[in-house]
Amino acid sequence: MTYTLDHCNVVFDSLENGTLVVDEECTVWSWNKWLEINTGIASDAIIGNNLKEFYPELDYKGFQRKIRTTLRLTTPTFYDASLSNRFITIPRNKVTTSLLKIMQLQVTISPYIPALKRVMISIHDISDLHELKITLQHRMAEIAHLNSELKQDKQIIDANLMIVKTDCGCLITDITEAFSRFFGFKKEELVGSSLSNLFVANKQESEFLQMKDLLEKKQKWSGEMQINTKNGKKVWMDAVISPYIDEKNEVISYTAIYHDITDKKRIELLSVTDPLTKLYNRQKFDEVFEEMLMRQHWTQENTFGVLIADVDHFKSVNDTYGHQIGDAVLITIADILEKTIRTSDVLARWGGEEFVVLLPDVDMKKAALVAEKYRQAIEQMNFSEVGPITASFGVTVFSYGDTQEKMIYRADVGLYRAKKNGRNRVESVQP
């Protein structure tokens, strides 16, 4: 027996954890080297004595109950390792962290010599593990807090910002509640369809291509665009489309954020429009004229022209049929001209019964031909109440050193000449 116990002591001393043997009354029968070193209590001093003398603060009622349970069930019992230290206090020497100043222990009570009511108690230092657990708990709490904030933000965004998310192939994956509400589309109606389906078909090609180009270069695009709502209403949107790029520099998804600028667009349009004919007003025409003059590439063969058209005998229309009919005639002429002009031409109402058109990429001859086309268009139109209406045209082209005044003056000269030569005709004036 003695030999066996000595042998056990050798084994206990070699263990890298605390091992002690006590009986039901807490008398210590073995105290290994690990305990000697970590508690500062020599085995000679404690063996044969009661643990209570060395550690009076322990909860012996619970401890002894556990010893009895171990002996009765002849199975190991465990101490709670996750909360406060319930066993002997061992200081911890870790310097780099100060979370735990006392060793966190995992304590197992195992049957040792049941006949003598002795149990073996193994003590494992699980401080590092415990420290990690505490740190993790803190982090989890932080994450939970951040998540709830994020969730709130997300709700605000969802309710108030119009956002569309797409995959890398521009197929819609998600829309916000605000987008859904504004456009009248349900999420499931849009998910899976292409983002470009949302754009109005007649959107200016060049801008669309520019957007495509930027996005293909994995860059952000921003600009104005027209979009159809579900019930076909056209709305103006200020849009920012940005790619989301992963660490391999590959596009994962796109996010398009929209802002409704329909009202702004309407005001903008009002300020440049003639209220009666809905053509550009004189102010806008002046602006475009200046831009046209600024362009540097005009040559004699490829320059721009300006024409002034004046409705013949318009005063008598007003006098005979009244101003309302007169206005109707002006509106009809505006419509005819708008239908006849080339896409690049800029048409405006100059004032009264006078219209002006800027004709880019023409020479003198071609400008006169365009004017002739307009003249014929008006002449062929039947104005139901008033009967046929004609207009006279003065036309000129830009030449180096010209100003707006000079060009308008020349066109006016042409117009005067056309009136004088019998009306319903085009007169060109060379620069």
Next chain:
Amino acid sequence: MKALKLFYCKYSRSLLPLICYNIITSIREGHNVKILVVDDSKLARLTLIKTLKEYEPSAEIYEAENGEIAVELFKSENPRVVFLDLTMPVMDGYEALKLIMEMDPCAQVVVVSADIQAQAQEQVLALGAKLMVPKPINSDKMLVVLQQLVF
């Protein structure tokens, strides 16, 4: 005699009471004793019947898987002995025991239960059970039980 020798090998510790028991049973040979075995577990019933048949090979066995069926069978068959489990669905052993004892205050009910608390034993004995045996039943326990019953 051959059968007796076989028992001798298998249950040498309880040889003497076994011989006594076989003598008792041999006296009343000729009529089959009715025994009701009540347990929701098929395994428990099988184990019990197997050990029972070692001593009472000719017994007429009735099986019930809950207290309600047990009470019905008790009413119709009036068995000499009832082996009764406690935890069962529909009607538990306590309730069945109560009803059986009301029907026949002389009924011989042996409670065979996993519940080994002293208080459970007191309770079933107070209700009129003749004996309480902890599960699982084995030959030794069965012999002790049979010796205390009247056939």
Next chain:
Amino acid sequence: MQTDEFTGDHLDVLKELMNIAMGNATASIADLLQAFGTMHIPHLAITDMDGLKNYIDDALGSYERYYVTKQLFGGIIGGEFIFVMTDESAANLGNYLYDVSQPNDADIMDAVIELTNILSSTIISRLTEELKTKVQFFAPSTEIISGNLLIGDEETLNYHKIIIVSTVMEFQSHKISGQIFILARDETIVRLRELIDQKLEELYA
């Protein structure tokens, strides 16, 4: 032949063994609490991870705060022993074992661990004894869990066949009760079946 296929007989055997094991455990706890425990019928199920979640949700109901102790056991058959108590029950237990009217969290935790320890060792060692095998227990850990967070979400990604053996421990006079779940999966189910087959062979021999 699918060796992990459980028949009604296998389930019946396991249920009865659990019943016997629970009888021992109840008696041990009755000793500790000086009270009488009510025995309940054990339940069994073989399911997957989602099924386990539903099973536990159904068993626990909608109580808010639980003390959940998990203890692993290993050997020929290995698995997880889970004991779940409402905080109310746990407080009553801490109150009784530590003999203080307002037990602190550490007292309660320790009391719950102590109870689980007795439950798991008596139940599992009795079960394994009946199946003629042995197991080793690992240190249990207790957590306070709110709502239905007993099973980690990341675990549901794995598909496992799981066997659940569950029952209720109840000591009405002390208002202490708890739910016991013994979980094992895959390999252990196969081995469990083999051990039960041996048991059945003995019975029919």
